[in-house]
Amino acid sequence: MAQTATTTGGRARTRGRAARYSAFDIVRRGVTHSEWPRSFNEHELRTTYDVVIVGAGVHGLACAYYLAVNHGITNVAVLEKSYMGGGGSGRNTAIIRSNYLTPEGVRFYDRSVKLYEKLSVDLNYNVMFSQRGHLTLAHNDASLRTMNWRAEVNKLQGIDSSVIDAKEVGRIVPYLDVSADTRYPILGALYHPPGGIIRHDAVNWGYARAATHLGVEIHQQTEVLGIETAGGKVTGVRTSRGNISTSMVINCTAGWASTISDMVDVKMPLVTHPLQAAVTEPVKVFLSAVIVSGSLHVYVSQTDRGELVFGASVDPYPSYSMRGSLEFTEGLAAHILELIPSISSLKLLRQWAGLCDMTPDYSPIMGVTPVEGFLVDVGWGTYGFKAGPVAGEQMAQLIATGRTPDLIAAFDLARFADGRLVGEKGAASVGH
Amino acid sequence: MSPSEHWRIERQPGEVIDRSQPINFTWNGSPVTGYSGDTIVSALMASGVRVMSRSFKYHRPRGVVTATYFDPNCSFQVGDEPNVRAAHRQVREGDVVRAQNAWPSLSFDVRAANQLVGRFLGPGFYYKTFIRPQTLWPLYQKVLSRFSPGGEPPPIGTPHEIFDKRFAHPDVLVAGGGPAGMAAALGAARSGASVMLVEEEYELGGHLRYGGVESLAALASLRAEVASFDNIEVLTDSVVLGRYDDNWVGIVQRSGMWAKERLIKARVGTLVVAAGLIERPYVFEGNDLPGVMLATAALRLTGLHAVKPGTTAVVFTANSTGDEAVARLRSAGVQIARVLDARKGDDVVRALGRGKVTGVEAGDGSTTEADLLVTATGWTAPTSLLNMAGDRPIWNPQAARFTPSELIDIRVMATGGIVGDGSTAELVAHGRAVGSEAAARARGEVPQSVAALTPYPHPALFQSTTVGFVDFSEDVKSKDIVSAAREGYDSSELAKRFTTSGMGPAQGKLEMVNTMAVLAEATDRDFESTGTTVWRPPYAPISLGALAGRAFEPERISPIQSWHNEHGAKNMVAGQWIRPEHYGNPAAEAANVRSRVGIIDLSPLGKLDLRGPDVVKLLNLVYTNSWDNLAIGSVRYGVMCAEDGVVMDDGVTGRLGADHYLMTTTSSGAGNVWDWLEMWLQTVHREWQVTITPVTTALVSINIAGPHSRELLSRVTDIDLDPASFGYLKVRTGSVAGIDDCIVWRIGFTGELSFEIHVPASYGLHVWQALLEAGKDLGVAAFGVEAQRILRLEKGHLIVGQDTDGLTLAYQAGLGGLVKLGKDDFSGKPELVLQEARAGDHSHLVAIETVDPMLVPPEASQIVVNGNDIVGRVTSSRMSPTLHRSVCLAHVPADLAAPGSRLTIVLTNGDRAEAVVRENLAFVDPEGVRLRG
Amino acid sequence: MLLIDCPYCGPRNSTEFRHAGEAGKSRDLASATPAQWRRYLYEYDNPLGWVRESWFHSAGCRRYLSSERHTGTNEVRWVVPFGTAAPSSTTDEETSR
Structure with missing residues (x-):
């Protein structure tokens, strides 16, 4: 792949330095009334690219950016059937954390958090990463045991993570009801100070802007209709705007991963479920940390604007419908008020849904497939946004070097046929 | 004359205030008096208040715009309740009302410096x-x-007030109680349908309420007709929130004597959307100054609340509503300084003034002094519910608004302003026809089309030549959308997300079309190709309390729980069950079992009664071990694996008769196992004859454990307990404490001689108390879950879900001996066959002893090699009251599983400890002498 | 809230049911290779479109049912007792409600 990049590297491309973002530049442009230049460009679809990335979400955009910046591979098209960041990347609840259960999970997500921590500077785009702390509540001894398990694995991997008692939980978030006589008493929590929330749109746009100025082309409103192969190798992509010849296609979609993989007859161990979320009207900030309750299947954080952002577990049956349901909001509100009883007068303003491709072991599928030149970065379940930077970085490395990096080796597609599942399901299924 | 009298006008024919009932409240600490029927905002307007809030970003003073629930500038803090929509909420005696986004005060807000x-x-x-x-x-x-635009969160300790829910099954639900909606309800009701008519405001009528005398007369007759039908249920101050799959419709009822808010969930035959039209603001410089308002706002304030919104007005009109506003304001004593008519090419370029309107500059360059500028420039059809039903509304350029395309779902129809315009009579005629058809469709008749109601032509008016606000609540100006587009955020979704236009409390109802118009112009596209954004539910905000309702969270308790509570039980949550963890001293409870006898309430244990000639086939299929030779009167322990070989449940099953078995499962697994057995019987082996009856709550389960357990039980039963005839792993039925048909089996989770009794549930407490009474001299005492855990750990018995996790295979759990690969078939067999071949790769469950016997490594402590490389973990760990040393189970890799292997454990405090793998999982009585005794 | 027309109980809210997976997988113990077995365990068609699947009426008659549902619109075209032949009139074309 690196070879291909060299051969096309010399061709003239629309690229250049992005406008610098800083307080000084804001004032300068304000005073001189000079316009900000375009962050993203529209292009004609060309007939050949070295790499075609399907899906302009955070995974596809990050992959494109790291291909360009780390490996100099810039003859890259990112194809998006709608608008960039309009799928899961713009619909998630933007929680970032690395306190996973398995060593391979922890290492991987820790790398993601590290990339997120310097992303604003790297992209010269403030992604508003707020490391406000992340609390996973335990309501029974089984979940407390799982929290301890995670904390111990985390600590040994150098992650700031520990189990704290109910009193400490109440000190960090006074609005939580930590009294012992509730239906789901808070026995303690896994506390992860580096966890937090981020502005998801900013991450998507920051990557898109940086990749654009490195020469990557992002084609919105461009739907992939088919992928051509010959002799078990990828040869091209058919799109709603014309055909492309390429030897490398990366499936970076969520919700549509089965559909795209079907185009090359690669069957995936995926089931697509909607995941719903909702937001309230704003109130002055009172919730400092991100709160997660596995037993009650809810999570909540408060944005800087004051809105409470809620999420829950995936819908109970598979669907591609993103219309959302009333019963979701009912269950959500009931469970939130179990945790924070005083906010019953706050009003739900909007609900929405995204699509999640669930895998049997709650871990992603990354890397090569039986079709040469068809790579996947899919199966992210409910945690894809957290992994955007590291997945992009590692997939870019795989494309550039042809070798699967150690950090993602455990997440290969072949593990299912071989019966080597990753252990994150251990955390998800233990307890009540 | 009080200030309030100054702005009140003479009695209006449609006014909703009761002048005989003054209401006193405070506004930012100052007393204000309004009338019953006033909204907070109309009462404030009547007392001369014009500045209602400061804007989100620039802290600009803002006044009334729409005078409706969705007024972007009228969200107040009322007492402890934030974000109250004060142009809708009726004022109540004693309300303490404050502006939300101003510091230190509404009139002097230091953050207004942001404007600079x-x-x-x-x-x-x-x-x-x-x-x-x-x-x-x-x-x-x-x-x-600090810039959060919201009010104060309710203080900690605010009680969860009473909220309620209700189900409904109307044949026809009409969303919107204006003339077309009322007529639709009538049309449906007349053909016998049950109808629910939902109106957002406090009374039916829509725009007729603040129209002229003729409108009021038409309204009176419609109201009378609606009232004459028993099969129309009218809900006012209620909003249809959303239309979900299969016409499941949510409605919030905001006021009522039963609860603060109520959520109604309706399965609707046909949904008729009659949501009317929302008037759209016009974009021009100064369009956010207090004193600039919509024509409908002026009509509402004058017609419903008899409030004069200003003294000298300029009206910019493009339609009959604007014309009506001119006439109304004039009759209310407002001087009409100028009428600008868009249909004749007039335009408004800017509103002049600081903090309030003082004048208006027209398109011709002339300036008119005025303290009120009323605009009537067009409409937005709130197609939200149609969107949710799959419709993609299309832009109608002649009418300058979106209209429904084709309603593909025959269970959803629309009438009124949302589809077209007409005289009151035309709207009513269309409503009646749609209502009648809706009723026919609800009866299942073949759908017929209804003659269309078409929109009137309307000039396309969105923005003037100057820059103005597109979104008041988000402080987004037209030029912000232009610059966003120039920066590349040029699709409607990206522009909306980047500028946040339409993301505020009104959720695009006022902002969306103007945003799109500005974007279309900036990108040189038409409306069609600029696209639209999807309206997401709910249509109107709903409180978390109403969604939660009374927040029922079921609890399951044993029939003996009252005894536990009376005897000092400390309870724990185990799934849905609440059960005793201990009665004060779990170690002593465990020791008492080892030395004397204890009883534990195991009622949450899952229990399934299995009958039929093919039960043994089922058992062979769902358990990994063999059940072929289980004799009547015997019980056996079994492990269930899912098809992927992962341990999913375990328990004991006993054979009570030739074709009769009792299966026990884990407490939390009971429901899943039942479903799973049905799956095998109904989808794989449909020819097998097995009937499953869940008896978990039909039986109370009591375990008697300890060396004196036989003696204790013998005192209350007629069953022969002689070990020669009732040995280990046997089951008998008989009378216990005078209760017939009790099932008693000998098993030994605790490692002690023990008998488990399953008693008809209503006699559970009786048997429990009889055992305690009969065993006083034997030292019998109750023990809880914690003591049981200690005892089972001493015996090396695993707990599924604690010593196994979501990926633990049978071989890894030390259960390989229970996997009979020789059987023809069982759940998980193919996977276990494959996994057995590489057993060397797997982790193993082993018992370990810490070198320091007094050290109890916390559960979840990790086992490491080479520094920090994790290879295993401690899954169970306790101090043993029997052995006076710690006892643990752990997962270790195959190369560390051999007895005598030394392990390094990292404790939760970071210290490291050494431990050794034991020969046997059992610490106490590995030979099983006690339990077989 | 999806409405599922249980052949035993009549139309009921989907919250009464448990989704029991895609239909059409055959559990072939005798001749499956390891790879085929894992495919049976883990792979799904997961289509956007009409899918045949099973539901379990867990809070109702507790029968397993077969159905055809569109995963884009959630329209349920038919529901029959498990093991009963699908209604023959259906095709893969869109039906209108």
Whole structure:
């Protein structure tokens, strides 16, 4: 792949330095009334690219950016059937954390958090990463045991993570009801100070802007209709705007991963479920940390604007419908008020849904497939946004070097046929 | 004359206030008096208040715009309740009302200084700054969060008030109680349908309520007709929130004597959307000054509340509503300084003034002095519910608004302003026809089309030549959308997200069309190709309390729980069950079992009664071990694996008769196992004859454990307990404490001689108390879950879900001996066959002893090699009251599983400890002498 | 809230049911290779479109049912007792409600 990049590297491309973002530049442009230049460009679809990335979400955009910046591979098209960041990347609840259960999970997500921590500077785009702390509540001894398990694995991997008692939980978030006589008493929590929330749109746009100025082309409103192969190798992509010849296609979609993989007859161990979320009207900030309750299947954080952002577990049956349901909001509100009883007068303003491709072991599928030149970065379940930077970085490395990096080796597609599942399901299924 | 009298006008024919009932409240600490029927905002307007809030970003003073629930500038703090929509909420005696987004006061807000730097606070400015130095970002963030536009959160300790829910099954549900909606309800009701008519405001009528005398006369007759039908249920101050799959419709009822808010969930035959039209603001410089309002706002304030919104007005009109406003304001004593008619080419260029309107500059360059500028420039059809039913509304350029395309779902129809315009009579005729058809469709008749109601032509008016606000609540100006488009955020979704236009409390109802118009012009596209954004539910905000309802969270308790509570039980939550963890001293409870006898309430244990000639086939299929030779009167332990070989449940099953078995499962697994057995019987082996009856709560389960257990039981039963005839793993039925048909089996989870009794549930407490009474001299005492855990750990018995996890295979759990690969078939067999071949790769469950016997490594402590490489973990760990040393189970890799292997454990405090793998899982009585005794 | 027309109980809210997976997988113990077995365990068609699947009426008659549902619109075209032949009139074309 690196070879291909060299051969096309010399061709003239629309690229250049992005406008610098800083307080000084804001004032300068304000005073001189000079316009900000375009962050993203529209292009004609060309007939050949070295790499075609399907899906302009955070995974596809990050992959494109790291291909360009780390490996100099810039003859890259990112194809998006709608608008960039309009799928899961713009619909998630933007929680970032690395306190996973398995060593391979922890290492991987820790790398993601590290990339997120310097992303604003790297992209010269403030992604508003707020490391406000992340609390996973335990309501029974089984979940407390799982929290301890995670904390111990985390600590040994150098992650700031520990189990704290109910009193400490109440000190960090006074609005939580930590009294012992509730239906789901808070026995303690896994506390992860580096966890937090981020502005998801900013991450998507920051990557898109940086990749654009490195020469990557992002084609919105461009739907992939088919992928051509010959002799078990990828040869091209058919799109709603014309055909492309390429030897490398990366499936970076969520919700549509089965559909795209079907185009090359690669069957995936995926089931697509909607995941719903909702937001309230704003109130002055009172919730400092991100709160997660596995037993009650809810999570909540408060944005800087004051809105409470809620999420829950995936819908109970598979669907591609993103219309959302009333019963979701009912269950959500009931469970939130179990945790924070005083906010019953706050009003739900909007609900929405995204699509999640669930895998049997709650871990992603990354890397090569039986079709040469068809790579996947899919199966992210409910945690894809957290992994955007590291997945992009590692997939870019795989494309550039042809070798699967150690950090993602455990997440290969072949593990299912071989019966080597990753252990994150251990955390998800233990307890009540 | 009080200030309030100054702005009140003479009695209006449609006024909703009761002048005989004054209402006193405070506004930012000052007393104000309104009338019953006033909204908070109309009462404030009547007392001369014009500035209602400060804007989100620039802290500009803002006044009334729409005078409806969705007024972007009228969200107040009322007592402890934030974000009250004060142009809708009726004022109540004693209300303490405060502005939300002003400091130190509404009239002097220091953050208004933001206006001076406004040019720097363009769309997305925060993405472009505070990047370096990174260390200062948390500080910047604190500053940004001060700009939250919301009110104060309710204080900690605010009680969860009473909220309620209700189900409904109307044949026809009409969303919107204006003339077309009322007529639709009538049309449906007349053909016998049950109808629910939902109106957002406090009374039916829609725009007829603030129309002229003729409108009021038409309204009176419609109201009378609606009232004459028993099969129309009218809900006012209620909003249809959303239309979900299969016409499941949510409605919030905001006021009522039963609860603060009520959520109604309706399965609707046909949904008729009659949501009317929302008047659209016009974009021009100064369009956010207090004193600039919509024609409908002026009509509402004058017609419903008899409030004069100003003294001298300019009216900019493009339609009959604007014309009506001219006439109304004139009759209310407002001087009409000028009428600008868009149909004749007039335009408004800017509103002049600081903090309030003082004049209006027209398109011709002339300036008119005025304190009120009323605009009537067009409409937005709130197609939200149609969107949710799959419709994609299309832009109608002649009418300058979106209209429904084709309603593909025959269970959803529309009438009124949302589809077209007409005289009151035409709207009513269309409503009646749609209502009648809706009723026919609800009866299942073949759908017929209804003659269309078409929109009137309307000039396309969105923005003037100047820059103005597109979104008042988000402080987004037209030029912000233009710059966003120029920066590349040029699709409607990206522009909306980048500028946040339409993201505020009105959720696009006022902002969306203007945003699209500005974007279309900036990108030189028409409306069609600019696209639209999807309306997402709910249509109107609903409180978390109403969604939660009374928040029922079921609890399951044993029939003996009252005894436990009376005897000092400390309870624990185990799934849905609440059960005793201990009665004060679990170690002593465990010791008493080992030395004397204890009883534990195991009622949450899952229990399934299995009958039929093919039960043994089922058992062979769902358990990994063999059940072929289980004799009547015997019990056996079994492990269930899912098809992927992962341990999913375990328990004991006993054979009570030739074709009769009792299966026990884990407490939390009971429901899943039942479903799973049905799956095998109904989808794989449909020929097998097995009937499953869940008896978990039909039986109380009591375990008697300890060396004196036989003696104790013998005192209350007629069953022969002689070990020669009732040995280990046997089951007998008989009378216990005078209760017939009890099932008693000998098993030994605790490792002691023990008998488990399953008693008809209503006699459970009796048997429990009889055992305690009969065993006083034997030292019998109750023990809880914690003592049981200690005892089972001493015996090396695993707990599924604690010593196994979601990926633990049978071989890894030390259960390989129970996997009979020789059987023809069982769940998980193929996977276990494959996994057995590489057993060497797997982890193993082993018992370990810490070198320091007094050290109890916390559960979840990790086992490491080479420093920090994790290879296993401690799954169970306790101090043993029997052995006076710690006892643990752990998962270790195959190369560390051999007896005598030394392990390094990292304790939760970071210290490291050494431990040794034991020969046997059992610490106490590995030979099983006690339990077989 | 999806409405599922249980052949035993009549139309009921989907919250009464448990989704029991895609239909059409055959559990072939005798001749499956390891790879085929894992495919049976883990792979799904997961289509956007009409899918045949099973539901379990867990809070109702507790029968397993077969159905055809469109995963884009959630329209349920038919529901029959498990093991009963699908209604023959259906095709893969869109039906209108």
